[in-house]
Amino acid sequence: QEVRQTLSRIKHPAIDHTLIDLGILKDITIRNDKVEITLAFPFPEVPIKDYLINSVQEPIKKLGAEIEVKIDIMNDEERQAFLAMEKKSWKGI
Secondary structure, eight states, X not given: OHHHHHHHTOBOSSBSSBTTTTTOEEEEEEETTEEEEEEEESSSXXXXXXXXHXXXXXXXXXXXXXXXXXXXXXXXXXXHHHHHHHHHHBOOO
16 A cells, blocks of 8 residues: 555656656556566657656665566557647656
8 A cells, every 4th residue: 555655656757747647657566575566668768767767666665665667668549648648747857
């Protein structure tokens, strides 16, 4: 519960939405003290990929859990939804 709450508050640095809202933080699986997360990016090469990975890893590590991050690429429908939100809510870095 605390893990999901923590992850639900993580925002994108340049778009005024959470990673969950944007479809980037896709899957969260919790087994004992291990958290598995899937991040889906709109494109294979995202300039802030490492920043986004770190933004989910650090808060979970602070909770004392082990974390594994898997990377995926959004499908066309997910990408279009992401790009629409990006255009509407871009705040810049």
